[in-house]
Amino acid sequence: MKTIIVEHMGIAKEVAINDQLGMILEEVASAKRGRFAYVENHVSGIGDPKCTTPGVSDKWFI
C-alpha cells in the first residue's frame, strides 16, 4: 500500500492507495502529453443505488 499527499477540503493530507492504482498513477506521471489509454472490461454503475445491472465496456481515451 502506497501513500500520496493530496488536498482534502483545502488541507494537505496523506491518502493510502492500493498497489494497482498506485502503479497507474506512476505511469500517468511518466507519460508524455498526448497520452492515450485503453481500458478493457471497464465496469460502471457499481455503487449507484439506481443501477440494477452494471455496464461492462472497453474504452479508448486520450
Add this chain to the structure above:
Amino acid sequence: MERVAYNVGAMDFFAFTNDPTRNNYADIQKKLSGGDMEELFNEAKAAILKSVLKTQEGDRSDGFRRGHDACYAYCNISGMGVTLHLQTEDDGTGHKRPAGEGDYLLADSIMLPFFLLDRRVHVKAVYKPTNSKALTLMKDAIKEVAGIPEWNAFSLGKGNFSYISLDSKVIIGKVADMTTARREAQLAAFVRFICELTTDPFDLLVAEAQAQVTVRA
C-alpha cells in the same frame, strides 16, 4: 477552469427550436402537458449556466457540493489534476464521511481526466426507471447535445477493469484478443499523429467539440 469556460461558451450557441427533426424534446413534451416548451428551455438553460458559473466562482456552499468535497481529494500528477474518491462510511446521520486508518485517508478509486474517444459495450448498464420532472428532462436534453457529460473523468477502482494500457504500454492485465490489440495500436498511432500537428491535444479537442456544436445549433 478551461473546461468550465468552454461549457459556458458552448451553452451560448444553443437556442430553442420547435423543429422536431432538430430537437430531442419528444418525451419532455408528454411530461409538460400543454406548457410552454420555449419557456422551459430557457429556464433549463439558465439553471445549467447558473450551476456552471457557481462552480467557476468556487462557491461550494450548498449541501451537494459540501458532501462532494468531503468525499473527494485532489492531487497533481505531472501537471494533470487527478481526483481520488475516498472510502466513506455513514456518520450516523445518513451522510457519508471519509473513512480512515490511523492518520491516513483511504482511496477507493481514482478518476483520470481523459477524453472518451470510443467505447465498445459488452453489457449495457440497466438503471431503475426515474420519474424526472420536465425541467430535469430538458436540462438532460441540453447537456446531451452540448456534450457536457463527455468531459467527465473515468473512474478506476478495485477490480472494475481487467486490462489497462497507457501509450500502448501494458500497465495491468492481458488484452483479450488480437483484434483489440491491433485496434489499440492503430488508435495510439492516430493519437501520436494528432499530437505532432498541435502542441496541445486538448486545444484540438475543444476546437473539434466547438465545430460539432456549431453544426448542431
